[in-house]
Structures are given as structure tokens and as C-alpha cells.
Amino acid sequence: IYSNYLDLERVMNCVRNTVKSLGWNKVFTCGDVVDVNAHEGAYSVRLGDHVIRLNVRLTLKDYVIRLQKKLSDLKRRLEGAKEHKEELVRRLKELKSKRIELLETIPALVVKREWYHKYHWLISSDGFLVIGGRNAEQNESLIRKYLGDNDVFVHADIQGGSVVIVRTEGKEPTERTIYEASVLAACHSKAWKAGLGAIDVFWVWGKQVSKKAPSGEYLPKGSFMIYGRKNYIRNVPLRLAIGVEVKDSSIYVIQGPEDLVSERCDVYVVIMPGELRKVNVVKEIRNHFIKYDHRLSVISEEDISRVVPGSSRILKRYP
Incomplete structure (x- = not known):
């Protein structure tokens, strides 16, 4: 508008006078007018590559005042946005500083070691310690050192796997605890390497397990004999x-x-x-x-x- 001020003023004066004296149909004689809407009192003028929508009731001075007001509002909003951005940057720096301070107050974590961690282990939902052998030597050790008569012996129904013991310490083991032990036994058996989806697991009381081979036979390290009825948990998922x-x-x-x-x-x-x-x-x-x-x-x-x-x-x- 500013670079075409005189030309635009001439066209606008022409349109205003033509509408008053000859009507809207003659407005196109003013030059550069490309569209009119008599009902709204509006018309469009081409300025170079741009088309500007104008109203016959307003002068060029009115439009300049409007543009200056919009420009002033835009500058004010930009200044506000700049201040808001600076405030956000300041707050972000504060948060980063507080985060560093907070991290410094958070205690470092330490991996805890207990005696039974050398085995497979879990503490059941009902508070029972469950431990399992990692190899034949540990299986042997568990049976000889830790399996009591009233403890629960758990094993996957497959040759080769972890001997799992539920240490009852005189308490009655729960079904949930035995099931949790069965998952440990199933997953740490040869069923995993075989790629099975599930396997049966059995459990017996400690007093049903023996390391003594029948007369004339030999038990390899980690092997055992089971006497009496086995209790099965079917299709334990791996x-x-x-x-x-x-x-x-x-x-x-x-x-x-x-x-x-x-x-x-x-x-x-x-x-x-x-x-x-x-x-x-x-x-x-x-x-x-x-x-x-x-x-x-x-x-x-x-x-x-x-x-x-x-x-x-x-x-x-x-x-």
C-alpha cells in the first residue's frame, strides 16, 4: 500500500465518485479494479502481484490507520512472546539446576547379595524362600544341605533341570507358593532349550527324596530317587x-x-x-x-x- 500510495488513492477516489454519479457498473473504468460486490460496498484492486479487498465507505487514510494499529498490535504480541520465551528459558534453567540438585540427593543404588543368590531364587508371594540349582553340583548341594523332610521338592517332568526347594521352616506351604516354585523349575529346565511352550512339573515332600541309589545301582551327581506319589502341576507355561x-x-x-x-x-x-x-x-x-x-x-x-x-x-x- 505504501509503495503504491498515490496510484491506490487515485483509484479509490475514482471508485467513490463513480459509484455516486454513475453506479457500480461503471467502476471498472477506474482501472485496476478486478471485482465488485455492490451489496457489500466492496471491490478488489490489483496492485502488482497482489489483489487488495477494499470498501467504498473507507478512505485510504482509514486503511493506513488500521494497518498501523495492526502493526502495533503485532509488535506488542511479538514482544510479549519474546518475554514469554525468555521466561520459559529461565524456568527451564531453574528446573535443570533443581534436577541436578535432586539427583545429587538421591542415594546411589547397590545390588544386594544374599547367601542364596548363588542359586536360582525367589521369595514367594506368601513369604517362602524358594531356591533352585543352577547345575548338577548345585542340585546335589541343595538336596544334601537344605532339603528338609517337610520342605517341598519341585522339578520339571523332564530329564535335566533345576532342583527347586521351597523352604517351609515349619509352616504349611501354600498352593500359590508351590505354583511359583513350579514356574522356576519349568523355566530352568531343558524344556526351555527345547523351545517348549509349557511343561508338567511335579512336587513331593522332602522326605520322599533320597540320594541313595537302589541296591546295585549308581546315581550320578545331581540325580535323586523319588519314593511315593508325585503331585503334578500340569502345563506350567515357560x-x-x-x-x-x-x-x-x-x-x-x-x-x-x-x-x-x-x-x-x-x-x-x-x-x-x-x-x-x-x-x-x-x-x-x-x-x-x-x-x-x-x-x-x-x-x-x-x-x-x-x-x-x-x-x-x-x-x-x-x-
Whole structure:
């Protein structure tokens, strides 16, 4: 408008006078007028590559005043936006500073070690200690050192697997505890390497288990004899949850059924037999933990490797 002020003023004066004397039909004689709307008192004028919509009731001075007001409003809004941006930047710096201060006050986490951590282990939903052998030597040790007559002996119904013991300490073991122990036994058996989806697991009382071979026979290391009736838990799924339990500043890498692990852990995964190599599964699980809380970087790959049965597929990552 400013660069074409005189030309535009001439056209506008022409349109105004023509409408008064000759009517809207003659407006196009004013030049550069490309459209009219007599009902609204409006018309359009071409200025170079632009078309401007005007009203016959307004002068060019009226439009200039309007434009100046809009420009003033826009400048004021831009200044307000600039101040708002500066305030946001200032607040962001404050938040970053407070975050650093907060992180400095958060205690470092330490991986806790207990005597039974050298075995497969879990604390059942009802508070029973459940431990399982990692190899034939540990199976042998568990039976000889820790299996009492009233403890529960659990094993997958397949040759080769972890001997799992529920330490009752004189209390009556619950069905839920025995089931949780059966998941440990199922997942840490050869059924995992075989890629099975589920397997039967049996349990007996400790007094039904013997390391004495029948007359004339020999029991290899880690083997045992079962006397009396076996109690079966059918089709135990090979699904193992692995999570991080935090107690004060101590952390534990725990394993078990998802129901158990999800109650105690804010971060966990669920795995099943699969094609991904164990070493890669371990890395993915550790990365998931650290992504959730950087302090969990104190957990080593070895800590996680101890609970992963073998090649796996990660079914679920939480959260």
C-alpha cells in the first residue's frame, strides 16, 4: 500500500465518485479494479502481484490507520512472546539446576547379595524362600544341605533341570507358593532349550527324596530317587518375568511369574523360549532397566545373565 500510495488513492477516489454519479457498473473504468460486490460496498484492486479487498465507505487514510494499529498490535504480541520465551528459558534453567540438585540427593543404588543368590531364587508371594540349582553340583548341594523332610521338592517332568526347594521352616506351604516354585523349575529346565511352550512339573515332600541309589545301582551327581506319589502341576507355561526390586537403597534382580514380579517391580520384562541369543537378550533387558532409571546401570550383564535360562524372545517390556 505504501509503495503504491498515490496510484491506490487515485483509484479509490475514482471508485467513490463513480459509484455516486454513475453506479457500480461503471467502476471498472477506474482501472485496476478486478471485482465488485455492490451489496457489500466492496471491490478488489490489483496492485502488482497482489489483489487488495477494499470498501467504498473507507478512505485510504482509514486503511493506513488500521494497518498501523495492526502493526502495533503485532509488535506488542511479538514482544510479549519474546518475554514469554525468555521466561520459559529461565524456568527451564531453574528446573535443570533443581534436577541436578535432586539427583545429587538421591542415594546411589547397590545390588544386594544374599547367601542364596548363588542359586536360582525367589521369595514367594506368601513369604517362602524358594531356591533352585543352577547345575548338577548345585542340585546335589541343595538336596544334601537344605532339603528338609517337610520342605517341598519341585522339578520339571523332564530329564535335566533345576532342583527347586521351597523352604517351609515349619509352616504349611501354600498352593500359590508351590505354583511359583513350579514356574522356576519349568523355566530352568531343558524344556526351555527345547523351545517348549509349557511343561508338567511335579512336587513331593522332602522326605520322599533320597540320594541313595537302589541296591546295585549308581546315581550320578545331581540325580535323586523319588519314593511315593508325585503331585503334578500340569502345563506350567515357560514364561519368566525378570525385574528389579528396590528396597531402600538396595536392589535385587528377581525372577518368577509375572504376577509375582509385577507386584514388586516398577520395571520388568517377560521372556519365553526364542531365537535371540542369550547374550543379546541380556543386553536388551539391561538397556530397558537403565532407560527406566539411570541408577540401574549398577546392574551388570552378569546379574541378569544369571536369571535368563537361554536363547529367548522378549514378550513384554514394562513400562
